[in-house]
Structure formats: structure tokens, C-alpha cells
Amino acid sequence: MTIMADGAVILFPGCLISTRYPQVEATARFVLQKLGTPMIDGAKFVCCPDPVMYRSHSKNLWLTIAGRNLASAQKISKEAEIVPLCSGCNTTLSEAVHILSNDDDAKLAVNKRLEKDGLKLEGEVSVRHFIRYLESLPEDRLKSPIKQSLEGLRVACFYGCHLLKPSAIMKPDSVRYPQFMERLVRLLGATPLNYDSKASCCGKGSLDDEVALDMTKTIVERIMACGAIDAIACACPFCFSAFESYLVQEKIGLPVLFISQLFALAYGAPPEILGKGFHRVKIDGILDRYLRGEEKKREEGTREGVKG
Incomplete structure (x- = not known):
């Protein structure tokens, strides 16, 4: 089911936070709740994957997996912004958005590979690190829950x-x-x-x-x-x-x-x-x-x- 939610975000914790540092996701969710930011769950995310080692091994596979994550988010909401909690995940997803938005051939190739999972990347996708999301909010909104x-x-x-x-x-x-x-x-x-x-x-x-x-x-x-x-x-x-x-x-x-x-x-x-x-x-x-x-x-x- 696709949810239309104005101002909502989809958190992308990433592997390391999910397995070793759950306090990051727990506190991020607490903060977003206090700020009144709607959160949408249910995207079937996988590893981002790593923007250095994995990308150097195979840029095509790296882009395909990143594209899969973007398409998984789109499947549950066309409007919500993806908010990674990990800087590495943010780099991978942000660079993937940049590449796929400017290279039609790359996007076509990624979507071809995603067909068997019933996914398709289409339209615009917004990705912004949790810290940059906070930075974008009005100062009075950030101060209000203190x-x-x-x-x-x-x-x-x-x-x-x-x-x-x-x-x-x-x-x-x-x-x-x-x-x-x-x-x-x-x-x-x-x-x-x-x-x-x-x-x-x-x-x-x-x-x-x-x-x-x-x-x-x-x-x-x-x-x-x-x-x-x-x-x-x-x-x-x-x-x-x-x-x-x-x-x-x-x-x-x-x-x-x-x-x-x-x-x-x-x-x-x-x-x-x-x-x-x-x-x-x-x-x-x-x-x-x-x-x-x-x-x-x-x-x-x-x-x-x-x-x-």
C-alpha cells in the first residue's frame, strides 16, 4: 500500500546502527515524535550498500542495490523523504538519486534488474541525513520540545x-x-x-x-x-x-x-x-x-x- 503523507519521513537506519547502535534509531524516533514529524514504516530495506568498498567492487551492483532501497521507500510512500541515520548510507542513497536522476540509461538498467522484485523507481526521491533534516526546521520548532x-x-x-x-x-x-x-x-x-x-x-x-x-x-x-x-x-x-x-x-x-x-x-x-x-x-x-x-x-x- 502506498501512503501519501505530507511532511512525513521514512527512517533508514542502516546495518551498523540496527545491529550495534540501536540507541541512534531509538533517540531519532523519540526526537521526531517530539517534533511532530510523521514517520512511515514498512519499507523493505537492505544494506545501503557501502559507498566505498562495495562501490569500488562493482558500481553497477552498488547502484542497483541503492536503487532497490529507493524504490522500496517509494512503494510505501511517494511523498515521504528518506532520512538516513548513517552518514555512509546517506552518501550512497544521495549519490544514487543524483546518478539515477541524470542518467536515463542507468535508471533503465536498474529498473530492469528490479522487475523480478516487483519494484520500479520512478519520479523524484528526496534523501536527507537526519542532522540535515533537523537543520532544515525552524528554530522555534526545534526549541519547543526542550x-x-x-x-x-x-x-x-x-x-x-x-x-x-x-x-x-x-x-x-x-x-x-x-x-x-x-x-x-x-x-x-x-x-x-x-x-x-x-x-x-x-x-x-x-x-x-x-x-x-x-x-x-x-x-x-x-x-x-x-x-x-x-x-x-x-x-x-x-x-x-x-x-x-x-x-x-x-x-x-x-x-x-x-x-x-x-x-x-x-x-x-x-x-x-x-x-x-x-x-x-x-x-x-x-x-x-x-x-x-x-x-x-x-x-x-x-x-x-x-x-x-
């Missing part, structure tokens, strides 16, 4: 590669010195820090742990040079994994959170939605500072229950 200001929280926003590039498609405010994550964090009352390397690659896509650790080390050192800092805020599960791997190895207790978690915390989400158990670098200190009274009592009650 129950707890994050005043005093010093945050280093990290963009990584795929949220910004290719810039002709992603259209960030700046490729080297973007500010849209900082603007969102500032709306919540937190203080974004200014540092070099926030648009660098974390190295996780190299599939070489040593390379990733070395590249992440440089980024963390530049963040730490800012002085007092409470958390790193990121947009991508691969970047999140790279940061946590390095911080755990070096025994640095600097929490890493997704932007959706910061918004959910400010909007009054309960601890079970915030998903602290999925963090290797503990976020308890931040939750203790900003959980509102009612949620804090629930959290303490849960702890007592576990002790008993």
Missing part, C-alpha cells in the same frame, strides 16, 4: 567525510569549516568547541585498525587541546566506533554521543531510550548532570532493583 537545557556541556562536533562530501550533492555550508552541527548543539544550550580536523576522515573506512587508530589519535589530540571538554558529538556510526576504539585503548574517559542522543536528552528522553548500555566509554556522568528529576528517579529505581 525540557532540559544542556547549558554548560562543552561539545566537540565531528562531521567526518560522508556528511559533507561530495559537496556538490551534500551542499554543506562549508566543506572545510562547516557549522551546521554547532548551530544545532547551540540551540540545545550546549557550547560547541572550535578545533581543527572536525571535517577530517576518522580512518575507519580504510578497514585497517592501525590506520584508523592513528588517524583518530590526531583528531582526539586536537580536540583535547581545546581544554575542558565533556563530549564528542558525531553523525556517523563508523566515526563513533573509531573514536570509542581509540579512547578505550588509551583509557581516555571522553564520552562520544550521536546528535540524536543530545536532542533526546534535551527533550526529556528516559534512560532506556538514551541507550547508555551501548557505550564502551560511559556516558553516566552526562546523564546524571542533565536527566530531569522524574527520569533520574526512574534511573535510580532501576539501579536499586538490580542491586536487590
Whole structure:
């Protein structure tokens, strides 16, 4: 059944978030609900697939699978916007839309392959990362659900590669010195820090742990040079994994959170939605500072229950 819903979105969690970081989808859904954004479920998504490794193996297969995801979304709604939670997924789907919108032969070939699944890609498809979706909303709408200001929280926003590039498609405010994550964090009352390397690659896509650790080390050192800092805020599960791997190895207790978690915390989400158990670098200190009274009592009650 095709649903026509003005202003609705279809969340695209991606593989890594669905299997390892469910707190991202949980907090994103909480935030969208508080913002009054209709969400449509039911699309039969598969892996995006990966915009680097898989694409280098076979661009045709990569484009076909991406096209399948786009067509699956269209099958349940012709109007809803696809909102990926993962930067890599966003790159794949956004680039696929660009290619298929400008290359009739490629679109014809993809649709031919999709026939056996009863799918067809037609018309326009809109794809926008969760963070860019938030950025598009009026400031008063973003502020309205805030129950707890994050005043005093010093945050280093990290963009990584795929949220910004290719810039002709992603259209960030700046490729080297973007500010849209900082603007969102500032709306919540937190203080974004200014540092070099926030648009660098974390190295996780190299599939070489040593390379990733070395590249992440440089980024963390530049963040730490800012002085007092409470958390790193990121947009991508691969970047999140790279940061946590390095911080755990070096025994640095600097929490890493997704932007959706910061918004959910400010909007009054309960601890079970915030998903602290999925963090290797503990976020308890931040939750203790900003959980509102009612949620804090629930959290303490849960702890007592576990002790008993």
C-alpha cells in the first residue's frame, strides 16, 4: 500500500546502527515524535550498500542495490523523504538519486534488474541525513520540545567525510569549516568547541585498525587541546566506533554521543531510550548532570532493583 503523507519521513537506519547502535534509531524516533514529524514504516530495506568498498567492487551492483532501497521507500510512500541515520548510507542513497536522476540509461538498467522484485523507481526521491533534516526546521520548532537545557556541556562536533562530501550533492555550508552541527548543539544550550580536523576522515573506512587508530589519535589530540571538554558529538556510526576504539585503548574517559542522543536528552528522553548500555566509554556522568528529576528517579529505581 502506498501512503501519501505530507511532511512525513521514512527512517533508514542502516546495518551498523540496527545491529550495534540501536540507541541512534531509538533517540531519532523519540526526537521526531517530539517534533511532530510523521514517520512511515514498512519499507523493505537492505544494506545501503557501502559507498566505498562495495562501490569500488562493482558500481553497477552498488547502484542497483541503492536503487532497490529507493524504490522500496517509494512503494510505501511517494511523498515521504528518506532520512538516513548513517552518514555512509546517506552518501550512497544521495549519490544514487543524483546518478539515477541524470542518467536515463542507468535508471533503465536498474529498473530492469528490479522487475523480478516487483519494484520500479520512478519520479523524484528526496534523501536527507537526519542532522540535515533537523537543520532544515525552524528554530522555534526545534526549541519547543526542550525540557532540559544542556547549558554548560562543552561539545566537540565531528562531521567526518560522508556528511559533507561530495559537496556538490551534500551542499554543506562549508566543506572545510562547516557549522551546521554547532548551530544545532547551540540551540540545545550546549557550547560547541572550535578545533581543527572536525571535517577530517576518522580512518575507519580504510578497514585497517592501525590506520584508523592513528588517524583518530590526531583528531582526539586536537580536540583535547581545546581544554575542558565533556563530549564528542558525531553523525556517523563508523566515526563513533573509531573514536570509542581509540579512547578505550588509551583509557581516555571522553564520552562520544550521536546528535540524536543530545536532542533526546534535551527533550526529556528516559534512560532506556538514551541507550547508555551501548557505550564502551560511559556516558553516566552526562546523564546524571542533565536527566530531569522524574527520569533520574526512574534511573535510580532501576539501579536499586538490580542491586536487590
